[in-house]
Amino acid sequence: MARYTGPKAKIARKFNEPILGPSKALQKKSYPPGMHGRGRKRKQSEYAVQLTEKQKAKYTYGVLERQFENLFHKAARKEGITGTNLLILLEARLDNTVYRFGIAPTRRAARQLVLHKHITVNGHIINIASYSLKPGDVVGVREKSKSLEAVTESLSARSAKRYTWLEWDNQSLVGKFVSYPERDQIPENIQEQLIVELYSK
Numbered sequence: 017m018a019r020y021t022g023p024k025a026k027i028a029r030k031f032n033e034p035i036l037g038p039s040k041a042l043q044k045k046s047y048p049p050g051m052h053g054r055g056r057k058r059k060q061s062e063y064a065v066q067l068t069e070k071q072k073a074k075y076t077y078g079v080l081e082r083q084f085e086n087l088f089h090k091a092a093r094k095e096g097i098t099g100t101n102l103l104i105l106l107e108a109r110l111d112n113t114v115y116r117f118g119i120a121p122t123r124r125a126a127r128q129l130v131l132h133k134h135i136t137v138n139g140h141i142i143n144i145a146s147y148s149l150k151p152g153d154v155v156g157v158r159e160k161s162k163s164l165e166a167v168t169e170s171l172s173a174r175s176a177k178r179y180t181w182l183e184w185d186n187q188s189l190v191g192k193f194v195s196y197p198e199r200d201q202i203p204e205n206i207q208e209q210l211i212v213e214l215y216s217k
């Protein structure tokens with residue numbers, strides 16, 4: 017399946033945020049990419065602002081257009097605020113949760129671990145990155161994969177950051193998806209209401 021494999025710095029500069037991982041390009045070139053990036057500054061239309069926010073969410077979570085649209089419609093059918101529901105569904109993806117646990121340094125690396133069958137959910141190997149977790153699901157590193165250099169390095173470099181909707185046991189390399197997160201617990205800088213307005217047109 018097609019994924020963005022282009023320059024990370026270009027995307028970071030486009031949104032002025034390191035959404036695909038840390039980028040020195042933002043410090044060196046604090047203007048958008050392209051031949052007109054430095055010079056022309058014009059006011060964006062309402063549609064352009066909304067579209068940019070959707071693109072930012074897609075790149076952040078590594079979701080394709082059709083997947084994203086399906087998630088939006090699923091969020092719209094659920095009770096509650098559509099924009100918040102959308103972010104919760106994105107956070108509940110298996111690849112995102114593997115990243116949040118610190119098993120992988122980026123969501124892209126987390127997706128690779130899932131696709132290569134290194135991750136289990138409730139004791140069963142799951143190789144679907146978009147698998148949607150439910151409260152109570154237990155995510156772990158497969159026994160044969162616990163010594164993988166990529167996993168051990170990522171966990172050793174893991175910051176002290178904790179997420180209230182997740183529990184992680186560093187000894188057994190097993191984590192629990194305790195509950196769906198609240199909006200104010202999700203750290204991503206995404207204005208989900210703009211995405212809702214875009215799809216409402």
